[in-house]
Amino acid sequence: MDRPHKNKRPRRRAYLDDFARTASGEYVYTGVTYAFQGREAQRRRCLFFFGLLAAGMAAAAVICGCISVPGLDRCAYVLLPYTASLAATVSLVWAFGRLAAGGEPLRAYVYRATVAQFPLRTALTIAAAALALGGEALYLLLHGAQGDPIGAAVYLALQGLILSGAVLWRQLGRKVVWTPSRED
Numbered sequence: 001m002d003r004p005h006k007n008k009r010p011r012r013r014a015y016l017d018d019f020a021r022t023a024s025g026e027y028v029y030t031g032v033t034y035a036f037q038g039r040e041a042q043r044r045r046c047l048f049f050f051g052l053l054a055a056g057m058a059a060a061a062v063i064c065g066c067i068s069v070p071g072l073d074r075c076a077y078v079l080l081p082y083t084a085s086l087a088a089t090v091s092l093v094w095a096f097g098r099l100a101a102g103g104e105p106l107r108a109y110v111y112r113a114t115v116a117q118f119p120l121r122t123a124l125t126i127a128a129a130a131l132a133l134g135g136e137a138l139y140l141l142l143h144g145a146q147g148d149p150i151g152a153a154v155y156l157a158l159q160g161l162i163l164s165g166a167v168l169w170r171q172l173g174r175k176v177v178w179t180p181s182r183e184d
Helices: 014-018 039-068 076-102 108-113 113-141 149-175
Strands: 020-022 027-029 035-036 178-180
Touching: 014 020, 035 039, 035 108, 039 076, 039 113, 076 108, 076 113, 108 113, 113 149
Parallel strands: none
Antiparallel strands: 020 027, 035 178
């Protein structure tokens, strides 16, 4: 009757098992690391380009919420996709920040939270930005610009910027290769 409970999911903080205490009492990481395949200058260039994309996408997402856009204040099919686009963009920017702070080589838990998640995060950002574009376009077709065509045009352009930034991120992410120091 008393069988040990077998947890099939990994523990939330299982990565802490990869740290060992030294004789002086300090903790040292002993787990798997992932190294960027290429020269250091290529890695810096890649991180710089990811940073530009992240900054541009984040600025576009925030500006979209700050401008007067027809339908963004009371229409669910405009507001909800915008909110999803903002959340997906913030998620991508957070992952970039963690990647940039992770150093070289990346620890396995940082790699899994950033590089391994980029395909999913970019797909969500692409889908959310496309829905935000579609929702605003539908609102403009049904209700017109309501005296604010510039706000609508700026919103559409910025959501297009987020969409194209996520597509570029996805393409660049496919070209970047990280190899593990040993198998997990």
